[in-house]
Amino acid sequence: MATLKDRLFTLIQDPRVVKLMRDPKVQRLAVKVFRFRGRVEGAFDERVQRVAGMLNLATQRDLRSLQRRIRHLERELREAEERFTDAEVVREAPARN
Numbered sequence: 001m002a003t004l005k006d007r008l009f010t011l012i013q014d015p016r017v018v019k020l021m022r023d024p025k026v027q028r029l030a031v032k033v034f035r036f037r038g039r040v041e042g043a044f045d046e047r048v049q050r051v052a053g054m055l056n057l058a059t060q061r062d063l064r065s066l067q068r069r070i071r072h073l074e075r076e077l078r079e080a081e082e083r084f085t086d087a088e089v090v091r092e093a094p095a096r097n
Contacts, residue, residue, distance in 0.1 A: 011017055020026055052059045058066075 021030075049059055049061065052062075
């Protein structure tokens with residue numbers, strides 16, 4: 001894989017490729033290709049999500065959502081514990097005096 005990356009890097013530095021990439025037609029084509037790739041990936045992801053739902057499987061999207069929910073609940077729990085501790089300190093303060 002590293003050799004492919006090295007070859008691409010070398011190719012990008014080639015003056016002929018640099019000149020070609022400056023051509024507005026080539027630039028527009030490259031934009032279209034990237035947009036098309038994004039649409040294909042989006043459609044594929046949606047299909048995977050649908051199939052996973054039919055098979056009752058968790059996807060990465062589901063796991064990320066659960067992880068966010070867990071972080072949110074942990075934060076709420078810490079805040080509730082802090083409020084409880086503060087309330088205990090306030091309640092015990094008059095008993096000490």
